[in-house]
Amino acid sequence: NENTPIIDxxxxxxxxxxxxxxxxxxxxxxxIRFTNTKKVAADYxxxxxxxxxxxxxxxxLAVDAEANIIIAGAPASGKTTLLSxxxxxxxxxQRVVTxxxxxxxxxxxxxxxxxxxxxxxxxxGTTTRDQVINALRMRPNRLIVGELRGSExxxxxxxANLGIPFMTTMHSNPGAIDVIKKLLIKPMAVDPKxxxxxxxxxxxxxTGIRSRLVESAYEYLWLNKAESESGMPINGENxxxxxxxxxxxxxxxxxxxxxxxxxxxxxxQGKSIKQALNELEKRTAFLSGVATKSPEDAIAEIQKxxxxx
Numbered sequence: 001n002e003n004t005p006i007i008d009x010x011x012x013x014x015x016x017x018x019x020x021x022x023x024x025x026x027x028x029x030x031x032i033r034f035t036n037t038k039k040v041a042a043d044y045x046x047x048x049x050x051x052x053x054x055x056x057x058x059x060x061l062a063v064d065a066e067a068n069i070i071i072a073g074a075p076a077s078g079k080t081t082l083l084s085x086x087x088x089x090x091x092x093x094q095r096v097v098t099x100x101x102x103x104x105x106x107x108x109x110x111x112x113x114x115x116x117x118x119x120x121x122x123x124x125g126t127t128t129r130d131q132v133i134n135a136l137r138m139r140p141n142r143l144i145v146g147e148l149r150g151s152e153x154x155x156x157x158x159x160a161n162l163g164i165p166f167m168t169t170m171h172s173n174p175g176a177i178d179v180i181k182k183l184l185i186k187p188m189a190v191d192p193k194x195x196x197x198x199x200x201x202x203x204x205x206x207t208g209i210r211s212r213l214v215e216s217a218y219e220y221l222w223l224n225k226a227e228s229e230s231g232m233p234i235n236g237e238n239x240x241x242x243x244x245x246x247x248x249x250x251x252x253x254x255x256x257x258x259x260x261x262x263x264x265x266x267x268x269q270g271k272s273i274k275q276a277l278n279e280l281e282k283r284t285a286f287l288s289g290v291a292t293k294s295p296e297d298a299i300a301e302i303q304k305x306x307x308x309x
Contacts, residue, residue, distance in 0.1 A: 033076070040081055041088040043298035046291035050078060051214040053291065054251040056086075057283035058217075058261065059202070061276070063089040065264035066142070066165040068197050072172035072179050073204035078212030079169035080106060080146065082204060087144055087167065088299065091306055097135040100146035101128055116140075120152075128152040132159070140164060147171075153188035160197035174203050176218035176242040177232065184235060192237035196222040200261060202246070217246035219260040227260060256280065 005023050009016045018030040042060070045051045051059075062069060063086055071079045084106050090096060096115045100106055101122060118135060120128030128145070129152040135143055136159045145156060145168040156166050172179045179201050183190045198220050205215040221228035223239035231241030245255050256262055256277060266276040286305060290298040 038295070039088075039299065040085045041295075041299045041302055042085055042287050043291045043293070043295060043302070045082070045085050045214075046287060048211070050082070050212045052249065052251065053287040054280075054284045055214055055217075055246055055249070056287050057280050058245065058251055058256075059086050060089045060283055060287075061265045061280060062200055062261045063087075063167075065261055065268055067199035067261055067264060068160050068165050069167045069200045069202065070148070070179060070198065071167075071169045071202045071204060073169075073174075073215075074206065075171060077204040077206045079204050081212070082202065082214065083144070083146075083167060083169055088302060089306060090142060092303070094141040095139065096142050096144060097138055097140040098144040098146070099128055099131045099135060099152075101149070106144070106146055122149070129155055132156055135159075136162075136164060142166065144168065148188065150187040151189070153183060153190050154194075157183075157190045157194040157197050161194050172203075174205075174216070176201065176220075176244075180220075180234065180240070192235040193224070195234065196220075196224055196238055196240075199264070213249050214246060215249060216244065219243040219245055221260060 015033045020028045042056045099118045118131045120131040132152045132155040143166040148170040203216045221241045228241040231239040290301045
């Protein structure tokens, strides 16, 4: 009505935004965004050509390596869908806390004892920042935040520097440094020293009405962590260089030998770089195979493979 001419609301499996006069000059207008009601995993992305088996095998190693991951892109580019899918690579025995502002966006399997779902709001009540702080007190193995918008980013990176890895999404222009620039300024204002916790950024792009693509991915190599000898200065506090590992939707195989993610995975698993690269090939073949099965069988096969280690 005239007292509330604009609403931004959530209903089951949808987000609704509507306006009437005097703000909607052409008359009443409404936008409804439906969310996917089904759980998604790697097989879904392969069948829909959102990502290749090679790219997803690489992201699987990144999850196993407990890398800190941001999925970036424009609105409706498939960021949350990818986040939900790669979260299925997390072993079920790990303690995971998820935090959302938009309820029902993340399609994660909550039917396990070690996963806790929290809700934060931008309006009156407990904020996402409050819930990130609360989540850090719950001793999680990982944090998953539906979307970074404000001051919760500072708390998330503080937790990452205490050894609690995270996965999240945010709106950003394409380019490896664009994400860093946005994280440094208000309302996020992440401490430049804490920013070196960031390991990997994945960019999503909408390629059609119903099609999305994992367009590119960049690894961040930090001077203060002895990952790089030089790089681009960040507010005079640190230097960073980047390595492109996915380009135009294709895995850059030539970059894998020097990949930070491969090195992190190898170190965590007590393997050599050669063994880690062999594992990348094995997981690529495995994901190619499960993509031919029914969604239910594919998810079961993936979970079985994850629990086998």
